[in-house]
Amino acid sequence: MTKISDEDKERVKLLTQVSSSKHEFKKMTVAQLKRLQELVEKKDYSHDKKAHKSKVKLLGKINVRIYELEEGKGIWN
Numbered sequence: 001m002t003k004i005s006d007e008d009k010e011r012v013k014l015l016t017q018v019s020s021s022k023h024e025f026k027k028m029t030v031a032q033l034k035r036l037q038e039l040v041e042k043k044d045y046s047h048d049k050k051a052h053k054s055k056v057k058l059l060g061k062i063n064v065r066i067y068e069l070e071e072g073k074g075i076w077n
Contacts (some may be wrong), residue, residue: 011039028070037062
């Protein structure tokens with residue numbers, strides 16, 4: 001039986017929060033977004049084309065949201 005790492009658990013928790021609703025994604029802090037970005041980037045989805053495509057798309061959304069928060073844009077969105 002494969003042991004699930006703490007990082008995997010944390011990644012799944014953050015991904016669940018993000019996928020639960022668009023509002024939850026908007027509520028995430030820069031620190032949470034950067035941590036999610038780090039965890040998702042570490043995970044290798046190259047064996048699953050669809051999952052890899054979703055990973056790239058999510059990383060793009062995270063980057064945009066971090067930029068909005070750090071540059072002060074999109075606060076009221």
